[in-house]
Amino acid sequence: MSQENVEIVRRVFAEMERGNFSIPQFFDPGVRVKWLDAVGAESETVGLQAMGQFMTDWLEVAEDMVLAAERIIDAGDQVVVFSVWRG
Numbered sequence: 001m002s003q004e005n006v007e008i009v010r011r012v013f014a015e016m017e018r019g020n021f022s023i024p025q026f027f028d029p030g031v032r033v034k035w036l037d038a039v040g041a042e043s044e045t046v047g048l049q050a051m052g053q054f055m056t057d058w059l060e061v062a063e064d065m066v067l068a069a070e071r072i073i074d075a076g077d078q079v080v081v082f083s084v085w086r087g
Helices: 002-017 048-060
Strands: 032-034 044-046 066-075 078-086
Touching: 002 066, 002 078, 044 048
Parallel strands: none
Antiparallel strands: 032 044, 066 078
């Protein structure tokens, strides 16, 4: 099951790198994201549409900004991702 989860995370990051943040096949429609204070905006979004819109709006301010997974680790029942913003 864990390798399956790693592959799911890889596919999520591949979609995000293409600028697709509304990916219902990977997220629950009621997904809740608590954003870091560093993003300087809302502290939380609820729902797939809100998450996708937040990411799209936030990334519009920077040309060619992309979130990329540099390392994805199988950690048993969890997946750990080391990621970086590039732009």
